[in-house]
Amino acid sequence: MDNFQIPVSYYLVLSVLLFSIGVMGVLFRRNAIVIFMCIELMLNAVNLLLAAFSVLHGDTGGQVFVFFIMAVAAAEVAVGLAILIMIYRNVKSTDINILNKLKW
Amino acid sequence: MMKLAVCLLPLFPLLGFLLNGLAGRKFSKNIAALTGCLPVLASFVISLCLFIQLLKGEITVITVDCFDWLQAGGLSVPFSFLIDPLSSVMLLVVTGVGFLIHVYSAGYMHDDEAFARFFAYMNLFIMFMLLLVLGNNYAVMFCGWEGVGLCSYLLIGFWFKNTAYNNAAKKAFIMNRIGDLGFLLGMFLIYNTFGSLSYKEVFEGAGRFTSGTPEITAIALLLFVGAIGKSAQIPLYTWLPDAMAGPTPVSALIHAATMVTAGVYMIARSNILYALSPAAMGVVAAVGAATAVFAATIGLVQNDIKKVLAYSTVSQLGYMFVAMGVGAFTGGIFHLVTHAFFKALLFLGAGSVIHAMGGEQDIRKMGGLRKHLPVTFYTFLIAAIAISGIPPFAGFFSKDEILGYAFAGNRLVWLLGILGSVLTAFYMFRLFYLTFSGKFRGTETQLSHLHESPKIMTVPLVILALLSAAGGFIGMPAVFGGTHFLANFLSPVFAEGAQRLSLPELSHGMELVLMAVAVFIAAAAILYARNVYVLKQGVPAGEQDELPVLHRLVYRKYYVDELYDKIIVKPLMALSGVFYSFLDIRVIDGLVNFSGSLVLKTSSVLRKTQAGTIGFYVFAMVIGVILVLLYNIMM
Amino acid sequence: MIHYLFYFLSFLAIFSALMVVLVKNPVHSVLYLIVTLFSIAGHYVLLNAQFLAAVHVIVYAGAIMVLFLFVLMLLNLNVETESHKSSWLKFMAVLSGGLFLLVLTASVKGSEKIHGVISGGSETGMIKTLGNTLFGEFMLPFEISSLLFLIAMVGAVMLGKKETQ
Numbered sequence: 001m002d003n004f005q006i007p008v009s010y011y012l013v014l015s016v017l018l019f020s021i022g023v024m025g026v027l028f029r030r031n032a033i034v035i036f037m038c039i040e041l042m043l044n045a046v047n048l049l050l051a052a053f054s055v056l057h058g059d060t061g062g063q064v065f066v067f068f069i070m071a072v073a074a075a076e077v078a079v080g081l082a083i084l085i086m087i088y089r090n091v092k093s094t095d096i097n098i099l100n101k102l103k104w
Numbered sequence: 105m106m107k108l109a110v111c112l113l114p115l116f117p118l119l120g121f122l123l124n125g126l127a128g129r130k131f132s133k134n135i136a137a138l139t140g141c142l143p144v145l146a147s148f149v150i151s152l153c154l155f156i157q158l159l160k161g162e163i164t165v166i167t168v169d170c171f172d173w174l175q176a177g178g179l180s181v182p183f184s185f186l187i188d189p190l191s192s193v194m195l196l197v198v199t200g201v202g203f204l205i206h207v208y209s210a211g212y213m214h215d216d217e218a219f220a221r222f223f224a225y226m227n228l229f230i231m232f233m234l235l236l237v238l239g240n241n242y243a244v245m246f247c248g249w250e251g252v253g254l255c256s257y258l259l260i261g262f263w264f265k266n267t268a269y270n271n272a273a274k275k276a277f278i279m280n281r282i283g284d285l286g287f288l289l290g291m292f293l294i295y296n297t298f299g300s301l302s303y304k305e306v307f308e309g310a311g312r313f314t315s316g317t318p319e320i321t322a323i324a325l326l327l328f329v330g331a332i333g334k335s336a337q338i339p340l341y342t343w344l345p346d347a348m349a350g351p352t353p354v355s356a357l358i359h360a361a362t363m364v365t366a367g368v369y370m371i372a373r374s375n376i377l378y379a380l381s382p383a384a385m386g387v388v389a390a391v392g393a394a395t396a397v398f399a400a401t402i403g404l405v406q407n408d409i410k411k412v413l414a415y416s417t418v419s420q421l422g423y424m425f426v427a428m429g430v431g432a433f434t435g436g437i438f439h440l441v442t443h444a445f446f447k448a449l450l451f452l453g454a455g456s457v458i459h460a461m462g463g464e465q466d467i468r469k470m471g472g473l474r475k476h477l478p479v480t481f482y483t484f485l486i487a488a489i490a491i492s493g494i495p496p497f498a499g500f501f502s503k504d505e506i507l508g509y510a511f512a513g514n515r516l517v518w519l520l521g522i523l524g525s526v527l528t529a530f531y532m533f534r535l536f537y538l539t540f541s542g543k544f545r546g547t548e549t550q551l552s553h554l555h556e557s558p559k560i561m562t563v564p565l566v567i568l569a570l571l572s573a574a575g576g577f578i579g580m581p582a583v584f585g586g587t588h589f590l591a592n593f594l595s596p597v598f599a600e601g602a603q604r605l606s607l608p609e610l611s612h613g614m615e616l617v618l619m620a621v622a623v624f625i626a627a628a629a630i631l632y633a634r635n636v637y638v639l640k641q642g643v644p645a646g647e648q649d650e651l652p653v654l655h656r657l658v659y660r661k662y663y664v665d666e667l668y669d670k671i672i673v674k675p676l677m678a679l680s681g682v683f684y685s686f687l688d689i690r691v692i693d694g695l696v697n698f699s700g701s702l703v704l705k706t707s708s709v710l711r712k713t714q715a716g717t718i719g720f721y722v723f724a725m726v727i728g729v730i731l732v733l734l735y736n737i738m739m
Numbered sequence: 740m741i742h743y744l745f746y747f748l749s750f751l752a753i754f755s756a757l758m759v760v761l762v763k764n765p766v767h768s769v770l771y772l773i774v775t776l777f778s779i780a781g782h783y784v785l786l787n788a789q790f791l792a793a794v795h796v797i798v799y800a801g802a803i804m805v806l807f808l809f810v811l812m813l814l815n816l817n818v819e820t821e822s823h824k825s826s827w828l829k830f831m832a833v834l835s836g837g838l839f840l841l842v843l844t845a846s847v848k849g850s851e852k853i854h855g856v857i858s859g860g861s862e863t864g865m866i867k868t869l870g871n872t873l874f875g876e877f878m879l880p881f882e883i884s885s886l887l888f889l890i891a892m893v894g895a896v897m898l899g900k901k902e903t904q
Binding site: 004005006007008009010011012013014016017018019020021022023024025027028029031033034036037038040041044047048051052054055056057058059060061063064066067068070071072073074075076077078079081082083084085086088094 | 741742745749752753756757759760765768769772775776779782783785786787788790791794795798799802803806807810811813814816829831832833835836837839840843844847853854855856857858859860861862863864868869871872873876877880884887888890891892894895896897898899
C-alpha cells in the first residue's frame, strides 16, 4: 500500500455524496426506521472524512473523534429504536406522517 | 402663624371643592350649601385679618414659600404666595363678593338637582382665583389663570344637556386659550429677559431698562394679549356675552366681579413693565377705550336682561383698561372694586328678577315689577345709579378718577370715555325702566307667580347695595376733602410705576369741571331714557319687526360673531374636515389597520405550515441549512 | 492498481447508499446499508486506519445493524407497508437533496485545505498510536462515554418495558 496516493478532495466528494444521499433519504422516506438508517449514513460520511483528514495531517485526534462518534451513534440507536418500539405499540405504525402531534 | 393663614387661604375652598365634589351626591342640600359657603367665609375672614395687619402698617409685604414647584436647569419656580396691598384688596373682593354670591346661590340654585356640583365648581373657582391673586411669580399666577378658565368653562356649561350652552362654554374656553397663549409667550420672554419669573426679581430687573426698550414692550404686549382674552376686550370679547348661558350667580361672580378682572389685576401687578413701555400703554388705552364704547353701543339695544349686563361688563372692563393705559393704576383697581360691587349686585338683581319670572330673561316681557319685588327694585336702582356715575355712589368716584387721568393723558380717550359713560347711563336705565316700571307685559301665569326672592337671596343684595352706595368713599379724592385712602394704601405697589410715568397733575378746578360735565350728561341720558321708556311707554321692537339699518346692525352685535364664524371658524373647520377625512381616516387609521391586518394575514398563511408533519419540518430544516451555506458562500 | 480499489469501494458505497434510500422493503434497506458500511470499512483499511476499521465493523455491522434488523423483525415490517409519497414530494426531496449537494460542494470547494494528497502507509491509524492518544489526552471523555452507554442502556430498557397499568 505504500504506493497508494490519492488527493483528499476525492474523499471529500465521496463524503459529500454519501451525506447528500442521506439527507435525500430523510426527505424521501416515511418509514421512521429507514430515516434512522439514513441518519447513520450521514454519520458515516462524516466519519470517513474525519479519518481522511486525520491521516492527511497525521493527527490522531480525528480518529479518536470518529471513535467517539461511533459510541454516541450506538447509544443513540439504542434509545431511538426503543422509542420507535414504544411509538409502534401506541399507533401501530412507524410512518412519520401519522406522528403529526408536534404542533402548537 | 401668618404663613399658615396664607397657606390656608386657598386650601379652604379646595377642601370645600373636594368634599362637595367627591361626596356631594350624599349630602343634603343644606349641608352642601354649608360646605360650599363656609370655606369661602373662612377665606374671607383670613383675608380681612391680613388686610388689617397690612393696614396697621407694621408689615408691608408677606411672602410665603410653600415648596419648590419647578426645578429645571436655570429655571427655579417656587410655589410661593405674596401678600401686599394690591393682592390683599383683590383677596377681599374675591372672597367677600364671592361669599355673598355663594350665599345667594344657595337660594337661587335650590331647585337644581346638581346643587353640590355647582358649589364644588364655585369653590374650585375661588381656589384658583386666590392662587391667581396670591401668586408671587408669573407661573403661579398662570396656574390660577388657567384654573379660573377651566372653572369658567365648567360653569358656563353647567347645564350641559343644552347644546347651545355647551357651545358657549367651548367658545369661552377657546377664546381664553388664544389669550393664554399670549400670556405664556410673555412668560417665556420674561424668563428669557430677566432669568426669573418672580415678581421681585423681574421688577427689580426691569428698573435697569430704559423706557421704550423693545423687549419690555414685547413682554407688555404679550401679557396684554392674555388680558384681552381673559378680560374680554376687542377682539376677543365675544365669548363673554355668550357666557351668560351659565347660572346667574356664575355670571355675577366669574363673568362680572372677579375672573374677568384678572387681566386688569395682571397689568396692575406688572405696572412697572407697562410704565417702561409707552407704546404698550397706548395700545392698552386704545383697546380699552374702543371696547368701552363699542360694547356700550351693543348694550343699547339688547333685550335679554343678562346680555345687557354682559355688554355692560365688557364696556366697564374697557374703562379699567383705559385706566391702566393712561397710568391710573389706582383708579383702575378702584374701579375694579366698585365695579365688583355694583355689577355683582346688578347680576344678582337680574337673577332675582329671572327667578321671579320663572326663567324669563327678555325685558320686553317684563315691566312693573317694582311693587312685586321691592327689595330687588331698590337695590337694582342703587346699582344702576352707581354704574351710571351719579354722586355720591361708588361708580362716580372711580369712573371720574379714570376720566380725569384720561383727560390729562389723551383727550380722545377722554372723549370716548365720556361717550361710553353716556351710553352706559342710558342703557342701564333703559333696562331698569323696562324691567321695573310701567305695566306688566308677561303672561298671566307669570304674573300670578311673581314674588320677592327669599331672604337668603335678598340679604346679599342689600349688603352689596350698601357697598355700591358707600364703596366710593374708600377713594374719596382730594377735591372733596378726602385723602383717597385706597391710593395711599396701594401706593407701595404703584410707586415705582407712577414715578416713571410722571403723570401730569390736574388742577382741582379742572377736575371739578370734568366731573360736572360727566355727571351732567349722564343725568341727561338717564332723563332721556325716562322720557322714552316711562313717559312714552316705549317698548323695544319684537324679533319679527323690521328694524332700521343702523339699529339692526347694532342689534345683531355688528355681525362680529358672524364675521368670526366666516373668516376663522369656517375655514378652520373645513381644514380640519379635510385633515380628518384624509389624514386621519386614510393615512393614520389606514396605517394602524394595515399593520394589524398584515400580521393577521401573514399568520393565517404561516399557520398552515405548522401542521405537525415531521416530514415538512425536516424539509424546512434542510432548506434552512442550504440557505445558511449559501450565505456562507456568498460572503 | 490500488487506485482501482478506491474507485471500486467508492462506487459500491454510493450505489448501495442509493439503494438504501430507493428500495421499498426496509429489510433490503438494512442489507444495503450493511454493504455501504463494509465498503466504508474498506476505505478505513485503505487509509491504514486499522483500529477504526475493526471497531467500525464490530459496532456497525455487529451491533447497530443487528439491532435494526431485530427491531424490524420485532415489528414485523419486512413487507412493503410504506405508502407512497406523492411524486411532487419526491421531486422536491430529490431537488433539495441535489441542491444540498451542490451547496455543500461549493462551500468546501472554496477552502484551501483540500489540496493535500493522502499517501498510504501512514502510522496515524495504528492501534498503538491511537491507544496512546485515547488513553492519554482523551482519558476523561472516554470514561464519560462509558457513563453515556450506561444511561442509554437504562433508557432503552425503561422504554422497552411493557407498561404496567
